[in-house]
Amino acid sequence: MDLTQRLAGKVAVITGGASGIGLATAKRMQAEGAIVVIGDLDPTTGKSVANDLNVTFVEVDVADPVAVDQLFDTAVDVHGGVDIAFNNAGISPPDDDLIENTSIDAWQRVQDVNLKSVFLCCKAALRHMVPAQKGSIINTASFVAVMGSATSQISYTASKGGVLAMSRELGVQYARQGIRVNALCPGPVNTPLLKELFAKDPERAARRLVHVPVGRFAEPEELAAAVAFLASDDASFITGSSFLVDGGISSAYVTPL
DSSP: OOGGGTTTTOEEEEETTTSHHHHHHHHHHHHTTOEEEEEESOHHHHHHHHHHHTOEEEEOOTTOHHHHHHHHHHHHHHHSOOOEEEEOOOOOOTTOOSGGGOOHHHHHHHHIIIIIHHHHHHHHHHHHHHHHTOEEEEEEOOGGGTSOOSSOOHHHHHHHHHHHHHHHHHHHHTGGGTEEEEEEEEOOBOSHHHHHHHHHOHHHHHHHHTTOTTSSOBOHHHHHHHHHHHHSGGGTTOOSOEEEESTTGGGOSSOOO
C-alpha cells in the first residue's frame, strides 16, 4: 500500500485555496495524488497558484450561492466528480471585536463568509456526492468553537460554533450514504491572516501564545496533514467529529513551565 498516494484520482475542491491552510492543503492533497480545484476570491493570487501547481482555479465569492454552485459544477464538468470538499474560506476582520464594539454590519459580514458559505458549500458538494454515495467533507471550524476566548472576535467565534454544529449534524445525517463530514478545529495557525492580526497587536499575540502547551503556533502544513487524513480512507470510521489540531490548548488548565 502506497500511503503517499492515499488520494490518488480523487477530485478535491478547496475554498480559500490560494493562501494559508487552503494553499498548504492543495499542495498536500496534490502530493497524495488528488486532482485539485481551488476556489478563491482573489483572482490574481488564485490564478498564480493554479499555474504554479497546474490545478484548476475558479474565482468564487463563497457567500454567493450561484458562485458556489459554479465552483462545484466546474469540478464535475472538468474532472468528472467531487470526492472531497474542504470548505475552508473564512475571514477575521479587525472590526469583529468585543460584542459591545461590533456593529451589526461587521457581524453579518463574518457570518456570511464563515458560516453561510459552509452551508452553501456543503449543499453544493452533497448535490454531487449523494448520487455517488461517497465523499468526504471537511469544514474549517476553530478551537474557539469548543471553548471561550477572553480576546473576543464575537462573530468569528459564533460562526465557527455554527460550523461545528452543522458539521456534526451532517456527519450523522449522511453517514449511511457513504459520506463523511468532519469539522477541523485548528488552534492559532501561522498564516498571513494571523500574522496581520498579531502584527497590529503584539500583546494579543503574546497573550494567546502563553496558552499553547506546545509553545508555538501551528504551521499550515500541519493542518494540511490533518485535512488529508480526514479526506482519505484512513479516516473511514470518522464522521461528525470535532477534529482538534490545537497544540493542546483545549486540554490545558495551565501550560508547562
